[in-house]
Amino acid sequence: MFLQKGKSFGFILIFILILLGLIIIPFFVDLFYQTFLTELFVWILFAISFDLIFGYTGLLSFGQALFFGLGGYTVTILIRKFGLNTELSLLFSIIIPILFAWFVGYFSVKLTGIHFVIITIIFAIIGNIIGDTWTSFTGGADGLTFSPPPYRLGLFQIDLMDIKGNYYFVLTIVAISFLFLRRMIQSPLGKVFISIRENEERARLIGYNVQRYKLIAFIIAGGLSGLAGGLYSLTLKYASAGYLHWSVSGHAVVYTIVGGMGTLIGPALGAGIVMSLEHYLINFLQTTDLVVGIVLVAMVLMAPKGLVGFIQSRFKKGETSA
Amino acid sequence: METKKSKKKVEGVLKKEFSRRDFIKTTALGAAGLSLSSWAPVPFTYGAQPPIKIGMLNEYTVFATEYGYWLGKVGRTAIAKINAEGGIAGRKLELHEYDTKANPAWSASMCRKMILEDKVDLIMGSIHSGVHLACFPIIKQYKIPLFSGGSMTYEFTGKDSLSLHGGYYIRNHSHARSQAVAAWKFGFDNLGKKWTFLNADYAWGHSLAREFGSRVRAAGGKTQDIFAPPATQDFIPFLQKVDPDTEVLFTAFLGSSGLGVLRQTVEVGLHKRLQRFTVICTTEGIGQEVVGKESVGAYYIEYHPRHLDQVPKELHPYEIAYRKACGVDKDGKEVGNPKVTIAGSHMYSMWIYPYMIKLGIEQCGWKDSKKNMDLIKAICSLKLKAGPWCPVGDLVMREEDHQGFNDFYISRVEPDLKLKVLERIPKEKAMYEPETDLRTIT
Structure with a gap:
């Protein structure tokens, strides 16, 4: 009990320190790094939402791009075509993907293993084809641009066209989402997700409706992926059918595998490492994807539990040998 | 105590004695000279x-x-x-x-x-x-x-x-509109009045069908639109939908789909009863030899001829120099790498x-x-x-x-797989009324 409290206190302390660091960073780095970090936050949100179903529930979904793209389009279309404000558009970027995740999940969670992977890819492909061909509504492969109205928060107003304003806006939402996911994972609901990942049959025998819990995880992850898509659109002021392509889910898969699945901090770390590596390498070579691929293969071979898993196992080894 | 050994002589290329004092003197003079030279007018360098x-x-x-x-x-x-x-x-x-x-x-x-x-x-x-x-x-x-x-x-x-x-x-x-404005008339007058557009089902394909189609219809022609996924490889189901009285089949696909659609029109024999018309974008960077004999007889809208001998004579001196600088031969291939074809119209x-x-x-x-x-x-x-x-x-x-x-060019694929220019369309015929006026921006 005491140990648990100590761990929680340690987490809160580290979280606050990191958050304070991220709050003051814009005063020391130029605009480009602010936009880079803003994009990084968005991908962290996408990666941790994916980690909920993959890392904690054991479902490898390549369909998250569908929800990411839906979130992106929801914000873009609601602002551009219906003149909605930013806060409502963002709210819908969670609600609409949740509804779709409910529908997709209803069929998908009945399947396991490779069949689940394939059906989620199929749903993403359907979404991408619709996005690509319904050009009058989605702009197709070319996409749609928009100018987000300022975000009003009581007396304050955040101009999302301003890089710093957008940075703090995205940081706040991602930080809240991170805390929300962490709290949920520590709750009894999260324990059920983990029990399904560890031994689905046993969870069923204990009396849990496994499919229902899988569907809940799928819906929550879908909603958060949609929110990530919405924030991405707000950051780029743009959305296209490319967001719906199943390969976008690959970003989350890579970040999670590199950082370490089932840890929340792992996918965040993975996103930071891979995106920074890409950003650094792009100055020297065009084929950055190739290097990312090599890193991924190396991680799978040498540290299958990702960076966080690798560090944890080192610590454990150290403790046992001591 | 100064010995011969400690004098540290340096035997230079001039084969004369060079003492430490000489070295310091020369260096000091050199440094002074360099410092003074900085006061002289600086020669221009970009x-x-x-x-x-x-x-x-x-x-x-x-x-x-x-x-x-x-x-x-x-x-x-x-x-x-x-x-x-x-x-x-x-x-x-x-x-x-x-x-x-x-x-x-x-x-x-x-x-x-x-x-x-x-x-x-x-x-x-x-x-x-x-x-x-x-x-x-x-x-x-x-x-x-x-x-x-x-x-x-x-x-x-x-x-x-x-x-x-x-x-x-x-x-x-x-772009799609200037291409249509420039070339629709050639197609309408020379290839036929009844057109079918078999285009990629995304913005570009739709845009070409819209721009060419509206002009053909306005001139009293008839059009049919068929859209296929951009990466289609099997066009037979789509070619079967082509109206029997179609005279012009306008296609717009990129990459292997662009090649596939031309080949398959030949496989189903459509090339015998209609004319095939397309924009050069469908085969840019791809040699006609890759498209194959099936492309013979197809009409292309080029924005600059691929082959040097098809470029207007008065432009030859400039074209030759441009090609030389960019490493392109007279057939529109990369010098030293004839498998690579230019994207000459872009x-x-x-x-x-x-x-x-x-x-x-x-x-x-x-x-x-x-x-x-x-x-x-x-x-x-x-x-x-x-x-x-x-x-x-x-x-x-x-x-x-x-x-x-x-200027634009209408070309046809000849039996030797060369794109032969049939008509040069002056730029004035590609112009349309501007839809905006950006001159007032400050």
């Missing part, structure tokens, strides 16, 4: 001033790489040539180049990186409309001119120009832009981004004459919509 930074985005991987390869190569060559000729207003051009990965979102990040981190003054390149669209909010916010490499979406210089990019977008090449844009920038800067006295709009206005009022920097013939930029116009 490296003395900060460079003009040019950002370049192209499709080097993933998709449309046959375009990216050539646009990049030609852009780099043109910039090197400008530098070799003394730069622009005494300033060297410095290139910052990135791959779009054919991914608009990634390209937007690269666009921001170029503007905010590399501090580029101007950006050029890419044939991907989505890439340009994703960059629009950024170039509009930071007021950085973007020169299109080969985007075919006519709306970018249409009525919504101001809201899309704030007037910071410049295009010196053709890549010229990247040859001409650096020169347009040079003229624009010299005209308006541009020094930095504060005068970007003045630079754009100067560039968009250029009337280029055919020359070493404009091998495609006269090119007119239109101030109202920042759109450029040059």
Whole structure:
């Protein structure tokens, strides 16, 4: 009990320190790094939402791009075509993907293993084809641009066209989402997700409706992926059918595998490492994807539990040998 | 105590004694001379001033790489040539180049990186409309001119120009509308009045069907639209839908699908009863020998001839020099690598832009981004004459919509698989009424 409290206190302390660091960073780095970090936050949100179903529930979904793209389009279309404000558009970027995740999940969670992977890819492909061909509504492969109205928060107003304003806006939402996911994972609901990942049959025998819990995880992850898509659109002021392509889910898969699945901090770390590596390498070579691929293969071979898993196992080894 | 040994003589190339004192004396004199020389008038070198930074985005991987390869190569060559000729207003051009990965979102990040981190003054390149669209909010916010490499979406210089990019977008090449305005009449008069469009089911395919179709219908012709997924390989189900009385089959697909549709029209025998018409975009960077004999008899709209002997005679001196600089032979192949075919109807844009920038800067006295709009206005009022920097013939930029116009060509694939020019369409016939007026922007 005491140990648990100590761990929680340690987490809160580290979280606050990191958050304070991220709050003051814009005063020391130029605009480009602010936009880079803003994009990084968005991908962290996408990666941790994916980690909920993959890392904690054991479902490898390549369909998250569908929800990411839906979130992106929801914000873009609601602002551009219906003149909605930013806060409502963002709210819908969670609600609409949740509804779709409910529908997709209803069929998908009945399947396991490779069949689940394939059906989620199929749903993403359907979404991408619709996005690509319904050009009058989605702009197709070319996409749609928009100018987000300022975000009003009581007396304050955040101009999302301003890089710093957008940075703090995205940081706040991602930080809240991170805390929300962490709290949920520590709750009894999260324990059920983990029990399904560890031994689905046993969870069923204990009396849990496994499919229902899988569907809940799928819906929550879908909603958060949609929110990530919405924030991405707000950051780029743009959305296209490319967001719906199943390969976008690959970003989350890579970040999670590199950082370490089932840890929340792992996918965040993975996103930071891979995106920074890409950003650094792009100055020297065009084929950055190739290097990312090599890193991924190396991680799978040498540290299958990702960076966080690798560090944890080192610590454990150290403790046992001591 | 000074001995012979400790005197430390240095036997130089002059074979005479060189003491430590001599060394110090000579060094001191040299240093004094160098210091004094700094007071003398400094000879002019363009490296003395900060460079003009040019950002370049192209499709080097993933998709449309046959375009990216050539646009990049030609852009780099043109910039090197400008530098070799003394730069622009005494300033060297410095290139910052990135791959779009054919991914608009990634390209937007690269666009921001170029503007905010590399501090580029101007950006050029890419044939991907989505890439340009994703960059629009950024170039509009930071007021950085973007020169299109080969985007075919006519709306970018249409009525919504101001809201899309704030007037910071410049295009010196053709697009779906100017292609239709230039070439529909040839097809209508010479190939047939009943058209079927079998196009890729996305923005570009729809745009071509709309632009050509509306003109054919307005002239009393009949049209049918069939759209297939962009990556279609089996066209038989779609070719079966072609109306029996169709006289012209207009197709628009990229890459292997573009080749597949031509081949399969022959397989089902459609080529015997109708004429095949398409834009050169469908086979740019791909040799006709790759398309195969099935393409014989197909009509193409070219924006600049692929083969040197098809280029108008008066342009030959410029064309030969341009090809030599870019490593292209007379058949439109890469020198030393005959398997690689040029994207000849697109890549010229990247040859001409650096020169347009040079003229624009010299005209308006541009020094930095504060005068970007003045630079754009100067560039968009250029009337280029055919020359070493404009091998495609006269090119007119239109101030109202920042759109450029040059001549078009109608070509047919001959039995020797050569694209033979049948008709040259002057740029004036490709012009349409501008839908916007960007001249009032300050």
